[in-house]
Amino acid sequence: xxxxxxxxxxxxxxxxxxxSLAIISLIGLIGAREFLDRELNASLLNxxxxxxxxxxxxxxxxxxxxxxxxxPAEAAQVRELNRYAQVWSAEGESLLRTQVxxxxxxxxxxxxxxxxxxxxxxxEQRFQGIxxxxxxxxxxxxxxxHAHHVLQVAAPLTGRNRMLVQLAWLLAGITILAGGxxxxxxxxxxxxxxxPVHEVIDQAEAIRAGTLARRIEASADSQEYERLVGVLNxxxxxxxxxxETQRRFTADASHELRSPxxxxxxxxxxxxxxxxxxxxxxRVLESNLQEVDRLxxxxxxxxxxxxxxxxxxxxxxxxTDLSERAERVVEQLRNEAAKKRVQVSVVGSASTIEADPxxxxxxxxxxxxxxxKFTPDGGRVEIRLTxxxxxxxxxxxxxxxxxxxDDLERxxxxxxxxxxxxxxxxxxxxTGLGLSxxxxxxxIHGGSVVATNRVDGGALFxxxxxxxxxxxxxxxxxxxDTRLVxxxxxxxxxxxxxxxxxxxx
Numbered sequence: 001x002x003x004x005x006x007x008x009x010x011x012x013x014x015x016x017x018x019x020s021l022a023i024i025s026l027i028g029l030i031g032a033r034e035f036l037d038r039e040l041n042a043s044l045l046n047x048x049x050x051x052x053x054x055x056x057x058x059x060x061x062x063x064x065x066x067x068x069x070x071x072p073a074e075a076a077q078v079r080e081l082n083r084y085a086q087v088w089s090a091e092g093e094s095l096l097r098t099q100v101x102x103x104x105x106x107x108x109x110x111x112x113x114x115x116x117x118x119x120x121x122x123x124e125q126r127f128q129g130i131x132x133x134x135x136x137x138x139x140x141x142x143x144x145x146h147a148h149h150v151l152q153v154a155a156p157l158t159g160r161n162r163m164l165v166q167l168a169w170l171l172a173g174i175t176i177l178a179g180g181x182x183x184x185x186x187x188x189x190x191x192x193x194x195x196p197v198h199e200v201i202d203q204a205e206a207i208r209a210g211t212l213a214r215r216i217e218a219s220a221d222s223q224e225y226e227r228l229v230g231v232l233n234x235x236x237x238x239x240x241x242x243x244e245t246q247r248r249f250t251a252d253a254s255h256e257l258r259s260p261x262x263x264x265x266x267x268x269x270x271x272x273x274x275x276x277x278x279x280x281x282x283r284v285l286e287s288n289l290q291e292v293d294r295l296x297x298x299x300x301x302x303x304x305x306x307x308x309x310x311x312x313x314x315x316x317x318x319x320t321d322l323s324e325r326a327e328r329v330v331e332q333l334r335n336e337a338a339k340k341r342v343q344v345s346v347v348g349s350a351s352t353i354e355a356d357p358x359x360x361x362x363x364x365x366x367x368x369x370x371x372x373k374f375t376p377d378g379g380r381v382e383i384r385l386t387x388x389x390x391x392x393x394x395x396x397x398x399x400x401x402x403x404x405x406d407d408l409e410r411x412x413x414x415x416x417x418x419x420x421x422x423x424x425x426x427x428x429x430x431t432g433l434g435l436s437x438x439x440x441x442x443x444i445h446g447g448s449v450v451a452t453n454r455v456d457g458g459a460l461f462x463x464x465x466x467x468x469x470x471x472x473x474x475x476x477x478x479x480x481d482t483r484l485v486x487x488x489x490x491x492x493x494x495x496x497x498x499x500x501x502x503x504x505x
Contacts, residue, residue: 006190013186018179025171032167036160040133041122047083048137048153055087055096055151056142063087063096063149083155084127087139090116090148103128105154111136115150124157131157196225204232212240260291302433315356315444322392322465323349325357326383329364333372340377344368348385353392353467355445363441364394366434367461371398374459391447394463402453411451412439438463 055063065085086097086105092112094104111121115136124133134154139146199218207214215233218225271284326346337344364383371381379399386393403411414436435451438461442449447465454460 005194006187009190009193010183010186013189014179014183017182018175021171021175021178025168025175029164029168029171033160033164036163040155040157040160041135044083044122044133044135044153044155045120047085047155048135048151051085051153052137052139052142052151056139056146063146065096065098083153084132085154086152088112088150088152090150095149105132105134105152107152108134108136112150116148125154127154127156131161133157200225200229200232207236209243212236212243257295260294264288264291315359317354317356319352320355320357320360321352322360322385322394325360326364326385326394329361329368330383332365333368336369337372337381340372340375340379342372342375342377342379342381344372344381344383346383346385353465355465359441359444363438363463364396366438367394367396367463370434371396371400371459371461374398374400376400388464390467392465392467394465395460396463397454397458397460399458402457402459403451405453408451408453411435412449 051065054065058064084098084101084105086101087095088107089095090112092107092109097104106125106127108121108123108125111123111134114121115138118138118140120138121136122133123136124131126132132154134152137151137153139149139151196218200216203214203216203218207216215236216229218229267284267287271281323346330344330346333344368381368383375381375398381399382395382397384393384395384397386395412435414433435449439449442463442465445465447463449461449463452460452462
């Protein structure tokens, strides 16, 4: 059964207080008994010394006790205060006893023999139904006339035992009351402690999808809860940002999908209004094919980014030659570059790294295609491969108009568009997702990508890839993952095939 934090905290406080008081009470009770026993032993020794002197003060050796004359009724009233005394011979014969007792005291023969040898011996016995403590005192200490006589002095333990019992009940009552009071106090204190938590929970539950801009303010000024409130508000800020990004992404994706679909529908509707020549149908089908290809590339890009966001894009790491992959991409884009008389070249080389070849192909394809697309006729695109601090560095530079300084960070956002100078031509529209995919692939390999402008004009994209890559897992930790789900890796031919050019062209 699940119990509340208040109950558990109060119960633990009460248990701690009760246990502590119980231990203290036990120690105090033992200490009190030891103290009473020392006082009683001292009293027996004093009485024994006095009575021994009294018994042995006669020069003739005659023994007698100096005591008050008490009637039997008076003796019964002071029974617990009396000290009983009796003289024994070394053989256990009763020689003398005080008048307050009418029968012999219980004799411990072992103690008697030890006392006859000159030792002081203390024992506990029962006399007339009550517990007593006896001290056996050798009288030979007071002269040779009493060398074989032993004085037994006894005191009732009833008063001591009653005092210990009363003290035990008192301590038990104090312990129980303190335990109950500590439970009540712990319950009240725990209620005060967890009250801010309930306030935080109430405010957190009131936040819905449409109110993500709200923040938790309860106990924000409390040092103990400041970190909790700060963490929750930071999480809300991330959720708000993610929600807003998702909303913009959905709106942009809907807009991008609407344009080719509208074009497809318009051309098909116009073509079906009347009978047309085969050449006109062919022109419409070719135009529709371009729009379908645009939709296919947009769908692939969206799927790639969705897999990256979900953390299920699992690269297949294997030795990959960057120079070879770059030359392959250049060869695939040669026809598109030739249409604009753009010169594409690969400069330098980089040693083999551990990477997913298909994803590296896509990264290079997006960067080089983007550079060719925005480079004016007769321009130049250069792919530079170098090594830096053990990492492979890929730089793609063009001679285009460059990127506005304010847009250098934002161009990696999905569907982000810069000014008209960096807008693709109408005959080669892009999806606005290529650079976002580049950043996602670099991140999956544990690398990074940055965009800058060249001093002599044009844009420069710089990708840094570690030789031994790590991949960010779903929990944010970097872990090596060599698994690959076959249907998650897009075919290389589809990655590298430019729009309007068949494979092998």
